[in-house]
Amino acid sequence: MPNKLSISVWAALITLTGVGQTASAQRVQVAYAGSMTAVMNRGLGPAIRRDLRLRLEGRAQGAYGLAHFITSGAIRPDLFICITPGPMRIVLRAGFARRARPIARTQLVIAYSAHSRFAKLFQAGKTAWWRILEKPGLRLGRTNPETDPQGRNFLLMLRAAGQKLGQPQFADTIAGPTLNRRQIYPEAEVMARLQAGQLDAAAAYQCQPVALGLPYIHLPWPLNLGPGSHRALAHMRLRLQGKSYRPGRLVFYAAVLTRAPHPRRARRLLHWLLRPMAQSILHHYGYDAAAGARSLP
């Protein structure tokens, strides 16, 4: 009971748990897109500690959510990294960052489960990807297109594929209704369900299956939304809840935030991310170089 607790016990606990800790000298806080968790935790984090002597404290969440957290003042990281220009524009327009640099790029792929009965078909590479997705009984996973850019990009890719194949109904055949509750899961759950064999295949950014060791197949350009694809697919539109969306550029942008508690550390980190060491780590985790992508705004 509290009356029996001596002051020394309280002091020991407070010291032990470090609740009264003052701002740590060497930490740098980065808010980043959830799909980057593996490369941040296992690849970049240890290298940043070694090269820059900074302790990376990451916050991995949906990039749009993070952008709104930042502009509302609920969180105050040093650096913000997101995929596609959309979330970064929210931060830039609100004046919370001045410039965002492209640091890497990824592409849309189809990840599949090694336990799936369709795994051999994917692996053999003899059947076209769209023919496999059309197979009856294939359990496909994707993210919510209303809230997640990846979900939107996948639907746009299916529609573009339908145009190329001369099958206007292709996207509807594969994805069903826009909010198909048999296919839609949160991003981390899609990958987890693939691992557990509850899904046969899923839309993914290349860096996701690479980090988890899941097998995947490439999509042909421009359906993979690789460099220059947004121009090739400029005519594509997806209308959701009264808004019109175009295929996104799958570029990772990083920006030092104007209210960063440690702006100097954030700038050092951003410069380091563009250097060969960081780029080779990114490459190892399935990211491509951002060559050709322009800074924002």
Place this chain on the structure above:
Amino acid sequence: MKARLRTGLRRLAWGGAGAAAMAFFLYPFLGLLTPVGPWQWNAGVPGSTAAAVRVSLGLTGLAMLIVIAAGTPLAWQLSRQQGWRRWLWEAPVLLSMLLPPLALGLLLALSLGPGSGLGRMLLRLGLETSNSRLAFVVTQIYVSLGYYVIAARAAFAGLDSEWETTAALLGQNHWQTFRRVTLPLARLGLAAALSLAWVRALGEFGAIVITAYYPSGMPVQLWINLQDSGLPGVMPLLVLFLLIALPLPWAAQILAARRAAPRS
């Protein structure tokens, strides 16, 4: 004969219903048998599991001490209130419990975070109120205090006030009566209240993921591992979580029951 048969059937029905409920509770644990590949104890980051356990146990322990210190007098006070006064005192407590954790996390981040007046003031004193141990403990206290207070209030309210009256007649002052009579009598209920608060705080995710992603306690680490390595990184932490969360509530119940036994 008929009566015996009826009793037997009734017992069987109750037993069956109980067994079905138990099976329902235990069923999700079959998920642990899912073949997801070799379990990764640190999800690729050495020491991350041990750090998450340390953070969860240390900081939740500290939060519980504060919950006991702040919640016990409040619960006792609540148990002595009647009518509208009681509702007035209880309203803020219930409010803290009714809010969805995510909404609570957002409110805490906005009101206590670096963008708020209090957050700025504390930051000037060197205390960070976002992504810090302080934010972690404050969030845990907020999410669990209500549960402790409501359960502890019920424990105090269930006491026979004659014992306290007798103690007062024997010359014990308020504090002595509370310490020597009320607290020991309510021990079992208070242990249950503490167990509830402990489990609530230890498992908190929705609010903590907003206010204190760092230092990552076990629920946030589970989320990180899920995004980092998928299920092979989650499974070991799940087992560890169970092993760590269970002993305190069990120990508290057993200890309280043993000490209460001679009186019953």
